[in-house]
Amino acid sequence: MARPAALKLQSVRPMETIANVEQVRSLNPFQPGTMVVVTLAEPREKFWGAILALSVEGVSLRGIELASFEDLVALVKDGEPYSLSVVFFPMHRVERMELDLPDGSIPSLSQRFTAKTGLDPASMTTPVAASPGSKPETA
Numbered sequence: 001m002a003r004p005a006a007l008k009l010q011s012v013r014p015m016e017t018i019a020n021v022e023q024v025r026s027l028n029p030f031q032p033g034t035m036v037v038v039t040l041a042e043p044r045e046k047f048w049g050a051i052l053a054l055s056v057e058g059v060s061l062r063g064i065e066l067a068s069f070e071d072l073v074a075l076v077k078d079g080e081p082y083s084l085s086v087v088f089f090p091m092h093r094v095e096r097m098e099l100d101l102p103d104g105s106i107p108s109l110s111q112r113f114t115a116k117t118g119l120d121p122a123s124m125t126t127p128v129a130a131s132p133g134s135k136p137e138t139a
Contacts (some may be wrong), residue, residue, distance in 0.1 A: 035100040050125035102116040
């Protein structure tokens with residue numbers, strides 16, 4: 001009886017040995033601070049914002065309902081006060097979550113926001129740790 005040929009196994013590096021943070025992000029692009037569009041079920045709605053936390057229980061975001069995007073752009077452009085929601089969606093409601101990326105020649109929502117307001121939406125939607133004596137965010 002012939003012996004089977006020896007199998008050559010490739011070694012797999014555990015996540016802890018990957019030194020390059022961008023390489024880790026490419027393995028899981030849904031990290032805190034990443035701009036996304038989340039499609040929800042029951043009721044069906046869409047939400048645009050930055051990931052605050054993602055777990056098996058659900059996703060926490062800071063942003064707005066997609067239907068209010070143009071209103072937010074107008075408020076920011078006019079220097080009017082605005083507020084972004086901090087929300088948690090349980091995973092059973094999350095139908096889809098996609099990165100806010102351009103699609104061919106169609107700009108992403110973040111690019112549209114920046115083009116119209118001159119501001120980076122990631123800096124607006126990512127909470128900044130308050131320093132002692134600082135005033136709470138009023139935007």
